Each structure stands twice: as C-alpha cells, then as structure tokens.
Amino acid sequence: MVAYWLLVVLVAIVVRYPGAFTHANESARANAALDVFDREVGGGNSVIPDQALLFAARGSIPADGTFTVAMGAPQEGWTDLTVTFAETFLRYFLLPRRTAPDARWILCFGCDRSAYPGAAVEWEGDDGLSILKRVP
Amino acid sequence: MTVRAIAGLAALNLGLAVVGTSFLWAARGLPRWTDVLRLSGLGYLLGVAVFGVIWTQLLVVGVPFGGWAVLATLVAATGVCGAVGVRRGRSVPRGLVGPPTGSSLSLFVTASGIALVGLLLEALFRSARLQSLQAFDAWAFWVPKAKAIYFFGGLDEQIFTTSAGPTYPPIVPILDAAAFHAMGSVDVVTFHLQFWFLLAGGVAAIAGCLYRHVPPWALWSSLLLVLVVPRFGEGLLTPQADVLVDLLFVVGALQLTLWLRDGQGWRLACIAALFAGAALTKREGLLYSALALGVTFGASWPRRRSAWPRLALVAGIVVAAAIPWRLWYRAHDITGEAPPSLGASASLHRALDSLRLSLDVLFDVSLWSVVPFVLLLALAAAFVWGDRRLAGFITALLVLLFLGGAWVTYSYPGLPITANEALNPIVRYTGALVLLAGVSMPLLVGSAWEDGPEAPP
Numbered sequence: 001m002v003a004y005w006l007l008v009v010l011v012a013i014v015v016r017y018p019g020a021f022t023h024a025n026e027s028a029r030a031n032a033a034l035d036v037f038d039r040e041v042g043g044g045n046s047v048i049p050d051q052a053l054l055f056a057a058r059g060s061i062p063a064d065g066t067f068t069v070a071m072g073a074p075q076e077g078w079t080d081l082t083v084t085f086a087e088t089f090l091r092y093f094l095l096p097r098r099t100a101p102d103a104r105w106i107l108c109f110g111c112d113r114s115a116y117p118g119a120a121v122e123w124e125g126d127d128g129l130s131i132l133k134r135v136p
Numbered sequence: 137m138t139v140r141a142i143a144g145l146a147a148l149n150l151g152l153a154v155v156g157t158s159f160l161w162a163a164r165g166l167p168r169w170t171d172v173l174r175l176s177g178l179g180y181l182l183g184v185a186v187f188g189v190i191w192t193q194l195l196v197v198g199v200p201f202g203g204w205a206v207l208a209t210l211v212a213a214t215g216v217c218g219a220v221g222v223r224r225g226r227s228v229p230r231g232l233v234g235p236p237t238g239s240s241l242s243l244f245v246t247a248s249g250i251a252l253v254g255l256l257l258e259a260l261f262r263s264a265r266l267q268s269l270q271a272f273d274a275w276a277f278w279v280p281k282a283k284a285i286y287f288f289g290g291l292d293e294q295i296f297t298t299s300a301g302p303t304y305p306p307i308v309p310i311l312d313a314a315a316f317h318a319m320g321s322v323d324v325v326t327f328h329l330q331f332w333f334l335l336a337g338g339v340a341a342i343a344g345c346l347y348r349h350v351p352p353w354a355l356w357s358s359l360l361l362v363l364v365v366p367r368f369g370e371g372l373l374t375p376q377a378d379v380l381v382d383l384l385f386v387v388g389a390l391q392l393t394l395w396l397r398d399g400q401g402w403r404l405a406c407i408a409a410l411f412a413g414a415a416l417t418k419r420e421g422l423l424y425s426a427l428a429l430g431v432t433f434g435a436s437w438p439r440r441r442s443a444w445p446r447l448a449l450v451a452g453i454v455v456a457a458a459i460p461w462r463l464w465y466r467a468h469d470i471t472g473e474a475p476p477s478l479g480a481s482a483s484l485h486r487a488l489d490s491l492r493l494s495l496d497v498l499f500d501v502s503l504w505s506v507v508p509f510v511l512l513l514a515l516a517a518a519f520v521w522g523d524r525r526l527a528g529f530i531t532a533l534l535v536l537l538f539l540g541g542a543w544v545t546y547s548y549p550g551l552p553i554t555a556n557e558a559l560n561p562i563v564r565y566t567g568a569l570v571l572l573a574g575v576s577m578p579l580l581v582g583s584a585w586e587d588g589p590e591a592p593p
Binding site: 001002004005006008009010012013016017019020021023024025027028031032033038039040041042043044085088089091092095096098099131 | 289
C-alpha cells in the first residue's frame with residue numbers, strides 16, 4: 001500500500017508540478033509587464049474609473065488632511081464595483097489621510113456639487129470625477 | 137520596488153529568524169551548526185510568532201510602533217532568549233557535520249526534493265517581487281490596518297473599528313507594518329515578498345522538523361504535492377492571514393505529534409509560541425489550537441499525570457496571549473467573533489448541508505488535487521502496518537478539524553451554503569486541514585514502511 005501511495009503521489013507531482021511552475025512564471029511575467037501606476041493601484045483599477053483621480057488626490061490632500069467621498073448616480077465609464085467599493089479603496093489608498101464627514105476635500109463621483117456651496121474645483125477628470133476643496 | 141526595499145525586508149526576516157533560533161537554542165539547545173541550519177525554518181516561524189505576540193500586547197497597552205521599536209524588540213527578545221540559554225547551560229553550536237544519516241539514494245532524494253522546491257520558490261519570488269495588491273480583503277482591511285500601525289504608531293481607532301473584520305487579530309498587520317519600516321516606505325508591491333518569506337520559512341520549518349523522523353522520499357514527495365495543489369498555487373502569496381495561520385498551526389500540530397512520540401519538553405515551548413501566534417493571526421487559529429490541544433489531552437491519557445499539567449500550561453499561555461486583543465476590541469464595542477448562540481438555534485437540515493459542503497470542498501480535486509485521497513491511503517497503511525497510535529491521533533485531529541469547518545458554516549446563519557470564497561470561508565478553512573494532511577502523510581507512510589509502531593518513550 002505504501003508503494004501504491006508513493007506511485008499516486010509521484011504521478012500527481014509529475015502532472016501538477018510543471019503547471020504550478022509555469023503558472024508562477026507567467027504570473028511573474030504578467031506582473032513585470034504592468035506599468036508602475038497599474039502596479040501601485042492594483043485592485044483599484046477595477047474600482048476607480050480613472051487612476052488620475054487617485055494620484056491627483058495624493059498630490060492635493062496633505063498627509064494630515066481629511067477627505068470625504070460623495071457618490072452620485074453611476075455614469076458611463078464606471079465599473080460595477082465603483083459605487084459600492086470606491087470609498088473603501090480610497091480609504092486604503094489615501095492613508096494616512098483620513099475620512100471625515102466635514103472634510104475639507106471632497107472626492108466627487110458624479111456628485112451634486114451644489115451640496116458643497118463655495119467649494120472650489122481642485123481637479124476635474126472624465127466620467128464625472130472631480131476633487132473639490134472647501135474654502136475655510 | 138528597489139534593492140534597498142528588498143534588502144530591508146531580508147534584514148527584518150533575518151532578525152525574526154535570529155529571535156526564533158535563539159528561542160530554540162534556549163529551549164532545546166543546538167549542539168551543532170547543522171542543527172541550527174536544519175531547524176532554522178522552525179526558528180523563523182517561532183520568531184514571527186514571538187514578535188507578533190509581543191507586539192500585539194504592546195499595541196494593546198499603547199506602546200508606539202516604529203522602526204527603532206521593532207529593532208529594539210528583536211534585540212531584546214534575542215537577548216532574553218540568549219540569557220535564558222546561558223542560564224540553562226546551553227553550549228554554543230560546534231561543528232558542521234553530524235553523524236552520517238542516510239544512504240546515497242537518500243541524499244539524492246533529499247537533493248532532488250530541495251532542488252524542486254527551491255525552483256518553485258524561486259519562480260514565486262519573481263512573481264511576488266512585482267505583484268500588485270489585488271485581493272479585496274487585502275486592500276479592504278488587512279493593509280489599511282498595517283498602514284494605520286505604520287503611520288499612526290498603534291491600533292488607530294478609526295481604522296481598526298470601522299474597517300471590515302474588526303475582530304480579526306493583528307499579527308499580519310503588525311508584520312506588514314514592520315515590513316514597511318524595513319523597506320523604508322509603504323511599498324505595497326515589494327511587501328508581497330514578506331509573504332514569500334513566510335512561505336519559504338514555513339516550508340523550511342516543515343522539512344526541518346520532519347527530516348530526522350521520516351524517510352526522504354516520503355517527506356519530499358508529500359511536501360511537493362502540497363505545494364503544487366491548485367488552491368495553494370493561487371493563494372500562497374496573497375497578503376492575507378490564511379497562509380500564516382495555517383503554517384503556525386500545522387507546524388505546532390506537527391510538534392504536538394512528535395511530542396506524543398518522544399515526550400521532549402522543548403517542543404511544548406515551541407507549541408505554546410506557535411499556537412499563541414496562530415490565535416493572534418486569525419480567529420480560526422484559536423479554534424485550530426483548541427482542537428489540537430484537546431485531541432492531545434485525550435491521546436496522552438495513559439501518562440496524564442505528567443502530560444496534562446504541561447499541556448494545561450501550554451493552553452494557559454495560548455489563552456493568556458489571546459485575551460488582551462479580545463479585551464481591546466470589546467472595549468471598543470466590537471462583537472461578533474463567536475457565532476450567535478454558538479449555532480445552537482440552527483436546524484438539523486442546515487447541519488447536514490454544512491457537513492455536505494465541507495465534504496464537497498475537501499474532496500474537490502480542482503482545489504486540493506489528490507491530497508485528501510492519498511491521505512486516506514496513508515492513514516490506512518499506518519493503521520494496518522504502522523503506528524496505530526499515531527494514525528489514531530492524526531485521524532481524530534483531522535476529523536475534529538473537518539467538523540470544526542462544518543460547524544463554522546452551520547453556526548453562522550448568515551453564511552450561505554456555498555464554496556464561493558466571497559460568501560463562505562470554508563475553502564480557506566479547509567486549507568489548514570489539507571496542509572496538515574500533507575505534513576502528516578510522511579509520518580504515516582514512514583511508520584508503515586518501517587513495519588511497526590515505534591516504542592513509546
């Protein structure tokens with residue numbers, strides 16, 4: 001029975017090992033082929049419609065600043081995950097910047113800008129994305 | 137990704153290995169440098185566990201986390217272990233070569249096994265080096281918690297109480313935060329290598345622990361098989377807590393198995409550290425540890441007078457390590473770690489569905505290849521020709537683990553009966569069972585091959 005066990009295990013290794021090795025190599029090649037922004041954003045590429053928003057937010061909001069996410073109706077160019085998970089991703093991506101309801105910075109996803117009277121548009125992109133800054 | 141970041145990570149993990157190896161030296165003694173080399177993987181995992189357990193307690197009481205604090209912890213832990221070793225009269229390792237332990241064929245099998253495992257790990261290293269952060273759980277809460285520890289120096293209330301999984305223990309975020317300090321920045325690409333180090337250390341730990349107890353063909357064939365099963369291939373480097381909790385638990389369970397055979401007390405010190413680490417890595421870690429210790433209490437019944445007080449001490453250390461984190465989140469009005477009413481209100485119908493789901497997942501060849509099937513063969517061989525006591529212990533542990541997985545599905549009414557990982561954790565849970573199967577098989581077939589059970593110590 002031990003010989004039979006060893007035979008089954010060796011056959012399984014012969015079948016599986018090349019696939020596992022190839023998978024790891026293909027994964028390494030695919031990772032190397034990504035540009036530096038795709039690599040930095042990672043899972044956010046399937047959540048945030050435009051990477052430029054992320055880097056603009058990092059450039060605009062100081063490290064000790066706060067932000068809030070204002071979500072409007074879904075627009076063309078958004079993914080199925082944008083409405084549900086954009087805030088979760090931004091909380092991760094923009095740390096140490098924190099979220100706060102009365103934050104000075106508003107990451108606007110097709111939001112109603114009239115809800116933020118006096119807020120200036122700091123950055124504006126496609127797909128209804130913009131960064132607003134409340135004037136103190 | 138920079139060479140400086142990789143060098144920093146390597147230095148951090150070397151530091152963890154030094155802490156754990158000095159722990160081993162104090163507990164066991166390491167007479168030769170070959171012992172140091174052979175047990176360096178176990179030493180590394182011990183270092184990870186000790187470091188994580190210490191920092192969990194420090195963060196709970198509000199000690200600020202920083203690069204210098206990490207370094208000071210590593211130095212202090214090594215110093216304490218060294219002082220204990222000196223006090224216990226441990227000698228400095230001497231000599232590189234021990235007595236010859238095998239034939240040329242054994243050496244060839246060992247060299248081939250190391251080469252094949254090494255080749256796979258090298259490919260995984262290249263994959264991890266430039267990997268982007270994709271897994272939802274990783275960016276939804278594991279890495280935000282790590283960033284919070286890195287940026288704010290502690291268990292930041294906003295991040296730790298409002299992120300998903302607020303009851304999940306903090307060892308992985310602590311390790312990630314230490315990795316950020318070691319790399320010099322929050323490099324969420326290169327930090328995947330931290331998980332490669334955990335994997336490589338875990339593989340080395342399993343191989344080093346089993347090396348003297350099983351034939352090389354049994355060791356390396358089992359290890360290779362487990363490494364190449366489809367599910368592990370996809371998830372080994374995902375920056376979450378599943379792989380680490382599985383490794384800490386399985387290596388601890390392996391030490392328990394060996395302790396039942398040889399009764400060496402140093403193993404219990406390792407088990408306490410590894411299980412405490414598992415309990416603070418993921419919630420399942422506490423369940424796994426309780427099941428393993430429970431089975432060991434039963435298995436050591438014939439020598440209960442000497443064994444039970446020592447096992448009770450191990451259980452006490454694990455519980456004592458796990459409590460402060462639980463107190464912290466309860467103090468912040470977070471609940472939900474245990475299922476409501478421990479599942480007592482669910483129906484028999486749901487219990488049967490949960491059992492069926494666990495069975496389907498365990499014997500799914502698209503996840504675990506043939507591991508569960510060859511495990512059954514190994515158990516049968518051990519029961520018929522090998523060490524029946526060993527086979528009985530491993531069977532009891534595996535059955536309880538299996539039932540534990542079914543209980544998780546059964547007791548949380550909100551979990552749908554599905555193998556979809558986004559909805560039910562049963563696939564991740566079963567990973568520990570399959571890894572334990574892979575680690576147990578060499579012992580089982582080895583005992584059958586040697587034609588009879590070993591004499592009890």
